[in-house]
Amino acid sequence: MGKLDGKVAFITGAARGQGRSHALRLATEGADIIAVDICEQIDSVPYPLGTPEDLAQTVKEVEGTGRRIVAVKGDVRERSQLRAALDQGLERFGRLDIVVANAGICPWEDSTLCSGFVDGTDVDLIGVLNTVAVSLPHLKAGASIIVTGSTAGMMKGTTEAIGNTGGVGYSWAKQTIARYTETLALQLAEHSVRLNAIHPTNVNTNLLHNASIYKAFRPDLDNPTREEAEPALATLQPMPTPYIEPEDVSNLVAFLASDESKWITGQNIRVDAGSMLKGERAAF
Ligand SMILES: NC(=O)c1ccc[n+]([C@@H]2O[C@H](COP(=O)([O-])OP(=O)(O)OC[C@H]3O[C@@H](n4cnc5c(N)ncnc54)[C@H](O)[C@@H]3O)[C@@H](O)[C@H]2O)c1
Structure with missing residues (x-):
């Protein structure tokens, strides 16, 4: 018996890194998985994003747990692609209980004016809003939404720095996610649908x-x-x-996805080995 038996989870950025780890952990707890990843490069990102081979590896590992998975190539910046991916999963599994809006980039290169800022905010903020937007019509009482922020959005000065527009966009997107979480969670509460954000410190993935x-x-x-x-x-x-490991974040994802956290909503929870206790915190 797993704590997510019979549930279905929609996870973005699931080809590698934390997204793959979340998929594997939720499957181990009994959930079937709908996985999405862009599986191609974005120009402003100076490190490898997920590939079709990475997504295939996630499929293999989830199936290895005995659970089912529908994996689709899709870009969180495009709401129509997310809706199409989710529809494929819903057709197979017939329900949606858990949403993990995890896909993210840390862009560092401006090819045109502030293109790093545009890409960072498109993926890290709009991508999260899109993921939640396509999911909401399918969620019922008891559902849990988990969005990924970062302690980068809580540090003093990160959105006021000059230059590195992608880094500034990243921090601003993550900061906005923290406020979004409180604001939307209040609207969802009377429907018994929960929304929480996880804010990791350095995690052992390509992004770092x-x-x-x-x-x-x-x-x-x-x-x-x-x-x-x-x-x-x-x-x-x-x-x-x-740094912490992806599995350290997945432990919290599994808890927030399950009924063990059934009265926890609107929270911005740090998995940060104490980093934001050091006096550099601007918010949350
Ligand atoms: N690694 C860190 O140090 C760290 C720290 C704090 C927060 N985070 C956040 O954790 C989340 C997961 O990142 P990670 O550390 O696993 O990095 P990662 O680069 O290993 O994985 C990110 C995954 O998201 C996918 N992705 C990127 N853009 C996408 C898009 N437009 N549409 C669909 N998929 C897309 C990538 O292909 C990749 O598979 C991100 O939101 C990131 O901002 C990471």
Whole structure:
């Protein structure tokens, strides 16, 4: 018996990283999975996004748990693609109980004026709104929506920095998600549908492990390596680690998806090894 037996979860960004981990964890708890991923590159993103092979690997791992999965290539920026993906899943499974709006990018390159900002906010904010929007018509009492923010949206000064428009857009999108969570959760409450946000610190995925992030943490070096960046990554968290693992976030996703959290809604919950306790917090 799993705590999500008989339930169906819609997960974006499920080809790799945290999204794959969430899919696997929710399947282990008994849920069938509707998985979406863009499976192609976005120009402003300086590290590899998910591929069709990655999404196939998620399918293999979920099926390995004995649960079913419908996996579809789709871009969260395009509401019609999300609706089409969800419809495929609904046709197979007939219901929707859990929504995990996880897909996200950390864009770092401007090819045209503020294109990093545009891509970051399109994926990290509009993509979340789109995911929730296409899901709401299918949700019934007891459903749980989980959206992914970041402690980057809570740090002082991140939206006021000059330059790196993608980083600023990322932080602003994540900050807005925190307010959105409280605002929409109040409207959903009387329908017994819950909405909560998870805000991780550094997580051990491609979004963190790339040259741009290493350089941001080690501006004193030209081309910092992972080994050179890790001590700096560790300074963010007072608990002794440079980053947490995707599974650490999936543990909270599974709890928020289940009835164990049935009276918890509108919360912005950090999984941050204490990082926002250090006096650098602007909100939440
Ligand atoms: N890794 C970190 O340090 C960290 C920290 C805080 C928050 N987050 C957030 O966690 C979430 C998951 O990121 P991750 O760490 O697993 O990174 P990741 O790059 O490993 O995975 C992100 C996945 O989302 C997919 N994706 C990107 N744009 C998409 C789009 N437009 N449509 C559909 N799918 C798309 C990618 O292809 C990829 O498979 C993101 O929202 C991210 O902002 C990450």
